[in-house]
Amino acid sequence: MPPRVAVKNLKKGGGLFEGVKSNIEALIVGIKYFVDPKRMTLLYPKEYPEHRPGYRGFIVLKKDVCISCAACARVCPSAAMKMVRVTEADPREPGKARQKQYPVINYQRCIFCGYCVDVCPVEALYHLPFHDITYESLADMFLTLEAFQKEPLRPVEKEGSPVVYEFDESAGLVKREKKGGA
Amino acid sequence: MMVLETLLYIIAYPPLWQVIVIGLLGSFLTAMIAIWFERKAAARVQRRIGPYWASPRLGGFLNLVADMIRYILQEVIIPRTVDKVPFVLAPVAAFVVSIMPIAFVPLSPYEKFWPVPDMQYSLLIALAITTVPPLLAVIGGWASNNKFAVIGSLRESYVITAYELIFVIAVLSAAPTFLTLNVLHIVEAQSPFMWLAFLNPIAFLAAFLAVLMSTSAFPFEIPESEHEVVAGPYTEYSGILYALNMGGAYVRRFIYAVLISLVFLGGWAPYVPPSEGPLFAIIVPSIIVAVKALIVVLAMSFLRAVYGRYRLDQALDSAWRLVLPLALIGLGWGIALGLIM
Ligand code: SF4
Numbered sequence: 001m002p003p004r005v006a007v008k009n010l011k012k013g014g015g016l017f018e019g020v021k022s023n024i025e026a027l028i029v030g031i032k033y034f035v036d037p038k039r040m041t042l043l044y045p046k047e048y049p050e051h052r053p054g055y056r057g058f059i060v061l062k063k064d065v066c067i068s069c070a071a072c073a074r075v076c077p078s079a080a081m082k083m084v085r086v087t088e089a090d091p092r093e094p095g096k097a098r099q100k101q102y103p104v105i106n107y108q109r110c111i112f113c114g115y116c117v118d119v120c121p122v123e124a125l126y127h128l129p130f131h132d133i134t135y136e137s138l139a140d141m142f143l144t145l146e147a148f149q150k151e152p153l154r155p156v157e158k159e160g161s162p163v164v165y166e167f168d169e170s171a172g173l174v175k176r177e178k179k180g181g182a
Numbered sequence: 183m184m185v186l187e188t189l190l191y192i193i194a195y196p197p198l199w200q201v202i203v204i205g206l207l208g209s210f211l212t213a214m215i216a217i218w219f220e221r222k223a224a225a226r227v228q229r230r231i232g233p234y235w236a237s238p239r240l241g242g243f244l245n246l247v248a249d250m251i252r253y254i255l256q257e258v259i260i261p262r263t264v265d266k267v268p269f270v271l272a273p274v275a276a277f278v279v280s281i282m283p284i285a286f287v288p289l290s291p292y293e294k295f296w297p298v299p300d301m302q303y304s305l306l307i308a309l310a311i312t313t314v315p316p317l318l319a320v321i322g323g324w325a326s327n328n329k330f331a332v333i334g335s336l337r338e339s340y341v342i343t344a345y346e347l348i349f350v351i352a353v354l355s356a357a358p359t360f361l362t363l364n365v366l367h368i369v370e371a372q373s374p375f376m377w378l379a380f381l382n383p384i385a386f387l388a389a390f391l392a393v394l395m396s397t398s399a400f401p402f403e404i405p406e407s408e409h410e411v412v413a414g415p416y417t418e419y420s421g422i423l424y425a426l427n428m429g430g431a432y433v434r435r436f437i438y439a440v441l442i443s444l445v446f447l448g449g450w451a452p453y454v455p456p457s458e459g460p461l462f463a464i465i466v467p468s469i470i471v472a473v474k475a476l477i478v479v480l481a482m483s484f485l486r487a488v489y490g491r492y493r494l495d496q497a498l499d500s501a502w503r504l505v506l507p508l509a510l511i512g513l514g515w516g517i518a519l520g521l522i523m
């Protein structure tokens with residue numbers, strides 16, 4: 001059965017007077033906000049947000065803890081995590097080498113979903129509470145195994161001071177408590 | 183002292199002062215201030231800060247200078263498929279013609295400071311010239327040989343047909359009120375505070391709306407609405423040619439605003455220029471007019487923060503059914519005023 005066509009009669013605005021009135025109201029709201037000094041902007045490089053613990057930012061590997069189960073690489077929804085095979089000294093049999101797999105990350109693909117951290121059975125991965133780092137080339141975004149174990153520096157920490165902010169719905173503004181810094 | 187006086191006379195030489203300084207530099211500066219204010223006002227209304235880091239003391243004004251430099255240095259790409267001569271000439275000609283009307287209106291009551299010898303029909307001539315630049319925009323769009331450009335040009339021609347008529351009717355309502363087509367007489371009749379905007383607010387409102395629409399001021403940028411037709415008539419343009427096109431809209435708005443401030447806002451009133459010395463006879467009154475025009479332009483820019491964009495049919499509907507009758511009422515009111523006064 002073809003869909004029945006129903007002509008909907010939307011209620012028109014109440015004529016000329018109503019139109020003029022609502023236009024004037026819109027203008028008044030605009031002017032009210034225009035003179036209102038409240039702002040919601042964080043002046044980013046000068047003040048940067050200090051995120052709460054549990055924020056899903058950059059990921060760091062604790063290589064000694066990793067058991068090479070590859071769960072992180074398998075769970076990754078955007079295929080950002082890959083396992084690489086390395087040859088290293090075997091801690092249990094001194095003097096012998098062994099082959100082992102470790103994850104490395106590609107930040108071109110990572111969406112910071114945190115599944116890899118959640119799934120890791122031995123908590124070999126952990127988040128840093130930020131993800132505002134820029135890279136100079138795309139190649140830099142493929143982390144090597146060495147780079148993946150280091151906590152990257154956050155460049156904005158050199159320039160600004162950390163703030164904690166929250167939205168106040170009723171007043172619609174950002175409340176800031178600065179912790180230390182200038 | 184002599185040197186200074188001579189220098190002042192050179193600066194106040196009518197074509198130089200009125201066309202280059204007020205017309206070109208004034209509209210240039212107005213365009214920059216208007217774009218800056220547009221961004222700032224929209225940001226304030228949305229509780230943001232807007233342009234800031236380029237120059238925190240100036241509220242980010244240098245952002246615009248950086249934009250300008252970028253446009254100037256950008257590569258101008260002329261596609262192989264366009265009709266080259268009109269494609270390049272149209273924006274340049276549109277920009278130049280946009281400034282022209284200012285050469286035909288008086289910015290001083292004294293004849294020696296006029297760029298043209300006679301102001302008898304100045305209102306008509308200025309109005310006639312303001313209708314030319316949109317045609318050039320249409321030519322540029324047609325020459326681009328691009329479907330978005332053609333659609334944009336078509337929309338442009340629809341919008342200007344509707345709104346330019348309204349602007350002309352609204353501004354001409356000053357003629358029967360003061361029984362003259364001479365802008366000088368219109369300005370002098372309004373001095374000091376009998377401004378036509380107070381006497382005939384309906385025509386003023388209609389003229390304001392018409393300028394807003396016909397120069398595709400931001401919330402009403404129907405011909406070049408980005409989400410529908412890329413950049414309308416200017417789709418194929420890049421670099422300085424694109425800047426001329428976009429800047430041309432602001433220049434036209436400024437020139438329209440100069441006309442509005444002369445006809446509706448009393449020109450250089452309440453100031454009464456003395457006859458001697460170029461400084462007080464031409465420079466001060468013309469700056470008063472330019473500042474009034476700037477305020478009109480900024481008021482238009484503010485509306486960007488409040489209104490959404492109209493669809494083409496809505497804009498045309500309100501033009502023919504709402505604003506055109508408004509302009510006609512204004513004209514009738516103007517005639518009635520002329521009969522009373
Ligand atoms: S955070 Fe998500 S996307 Fe990034 S590596 Fe882990 S699982 Fe993959």
Ligand code: SF4
Nearest residue numbers: 066067069070072120
């Ligand atoms: S899930 Fe944890 S233990 Fe398993 S490979 Fe990844 S990091 Fe290593």
